[in-house]
Amino acid sequence: MRSTSVFTQVSLLSFASVLIAFGLSFGAVILTPVPPPPQISIRDVITAFKRDVTTGFIVEKHATSPTGLRLSPIETALSRALNISPDRIQVDLLDTARTGHVFGEGQSTLLIGQRLAIIDSNAQGFTMRWDEHSPIGPDTRLPAFVAALHQDDGQWLWIRPSDPGLTIWRVRLLLAFGLALALLSGPVWYAARCLTRPIERLGTVARQASIEGERPFPVTGPKEVQAVATAMNIMHDRLSLQAKEQIQALTSLAHDMRTPLTGLRIRAELIPSGQKQYALKDVARMTHMIEEVLAFARLSQEDADFQVTPIVPLLREIIASYRALGEPVFYEDHDTQWNNIIVRGEVIMIQRAIENVIVNALRYAGSAKLTIQCPEDHTYLKIHIDDDGPGVSTDKLDFITRPFTRLETSRNRSTGGTGLGLAITKRIVTGYGGQLELTNRLPKGLRATLSFQREGL
Template identity: 30%
Template sequence: MSRSGFRVGGHRVKLWPESLAGQLIALLLVALVGSQLLAGLLFFGERRDALLAVQRDHTLARTASVVRLLAATPPDQAQRVLEASSSRLLRFRLSQGPVPEAGRRQGRIERRLAADLAGYLEGTGAGAPRIGLTRLNGHGHYARFGLTLAVPLGPESEAPWLAASTVAPLRPAGWAWPAVAALMVSAATISLVVVLMVRRVTRPLRRLADAAEAFGRGEPGAPLEVEGPVEARRTVAAFNEMRARIRRFVDDRLRLLAAVSHDLRTPITALRLRAELIEETETREKMLETLEELQRMVEATLSFAREESTREPTRRVDLAALVEALVADFAELGRPVSYRGPESLTAELRPDALRRALRNLVDNALTYGETAEVTLVRTEEGTEIHVDDSGPGIPPEQRERVFEPFQRLESSRSRETGGVGLGLAIARSVVRGHGGDLTLHTAPGGGLRATLSLPKTAA
């Protein structure tokens, strides 16, 4: 079990919602139910005490009335008076002495009854009344205690005592269903208001998240509409400005790179013409070879700048078919390349750019590793394409260097067989433009593994 939930039968059960609306509704409902329960407990407690006080006052008043009535009633009619005065909650009877339960003195209640019978007690010479508490068991949520009163009807040595006791507990107030209904209506109303308000607040934030995700994949997009609360409007406006600045910065650098590469063509052509006029064969050949390499670098740089400045639209394609078709193209040329993976796997990407990046990886694997094995797999994070070769590999401390433009490792990248050092740089640029990454590892069977990772947003 984790902080956010637990698993039941392979399914994850969340204990706390992840969305802003869900969290606000949960917090408000917890606060609402907690406050209502606390208020209900206080209300029911006060109501119970009030009803018990009413019962106590009623018992004292009835007892005082019965005492006065017995004083004016002939002795042979006393039993009939007691039966007529008794009820379901209060019973009266005559006793020759104070009942055992009334032996405990209750000062305030006793003084109240004595005050009600002050004239009678002084006139008859009777002793003070006695009052006690009786525990009433087996009644569940009913009142736990009842009153027991004993009042002398004359001098203690001559007259009997009147015993009064509550024989049934007072039933406290139950659940007030109107209050429960009001609580449910309040909870539903609050939930509805919170959902509407949160949707209004989070709508621009959701659009901002989608736009940021698309911008991270290199997709063009119009500026977002500035709406919602002031905090959301400021955030969206700042994002629009940031995206515009980044685009201007990248476009300026690409135009500068393309302009420099284009302008270098003229002096390179002039140098080639002059080299042709040199009579010494060995020197002329070396100069022409160097100029040819420089020409390839300029053309590759210009091609890279041109491709980066032209943004291909993102569309949904079958990634498995794209990879398999690329592998088939190499196989038709007699190259030792194979494919493993699903027959179909749809993804949203820029197919031409990704095909170019993957072609560079496969070509590198065949050039420097002799064979290429391409594997397409679906992962929890997205999709991965592995290109394994059987070559000598690259030391771990030098693997990041090969992604730098015009970098070639002399121990494994020959000038005669290698390119100008832009293939991996272009491939990583394309993959990162999709929101993924390109990394190098040691292949399971030896050699080098190039892993092209695409996130779920692009796969």
């Protein structure tokens, strides 16, 4: 089924859902037929008027009499039984759509047009009458009607039969439709999950994919998803090839520049002392830029060497080297529980990643403070490097970790740098399965968080 197209799966799901819904609805209607209309007698209405028994009737007071199809024979029978004037009673037919004819013992009624026919039957035959003076037996079952009695206070007392059979029928229909919904919800949910799971998997892989490595998108699932995954793999190969060509071009250029730089350094030694130090400084800066480019190229072309490193001794060594040079770099080392923590990564690479961030902090803020933190799951170790500089605008926090990226406002070219420091740090940290996160501090400053996977848990 996974190789079937999304169109086919959705079509089959829709057809099956409609078929099941119609089948259940049809079965509900067949198994729960519409109940027959309610039937009442003159005696029932008289009992309700006298308030002896009101079960099965709805008793209400209204300012006006009913307005509908009047049944004069029933009005006459009720006025005689109640011994009241005929103008104080009014009877109107209810629910003409469900009312036709009803039968009682020895006497029946039949609605013809707007006239109520009375049929008296016995063993010899039957007779039909429909004049309003024809008597109706007190126990003859009659079509449902509303009877209104004019009260002494000017209001009308309405009595009409309730229809519990119809109410029960409606409840049964609702229960049947609810059952259909319950029976359909499970298969529909499962089918929807089968349809969306390959797309969600593709999205997850796309968020985690990098430009390096093999084709990351699995060609599985429906045909449309397979076509998208195939196209994305082709796009990945194309982008990866372009990136490799760019890195190769930079590497070749950097290698080619080493030779003339060596010549420039030798010639700079022969310059008179007045300009010599500036020339040598420029050559050193160019050499540093070339080394940064080569380092970035090597990280882009080589797989990470998964070694392990005790992190606290390394941090102490880094801090000591900067403090020996008089640099204001601080490390809060108050808890001995971190002393034996080992993280995944090569010592030289981790040291370079940390020092790149410290150099940035010193260059743009003048100081740096390091702290370490271990989340509750103990799977990662976080190294926070804080500074009190101007920070970075929120919309550029992710942007500055890209290669050759420099901010031209507070972090301009007069401060030096190649725009590769944070890019190299990010490449090192992510290469070891970690993460680099930059956040602004309040009221000012920047925090760089390097997360490394722990080993030996």
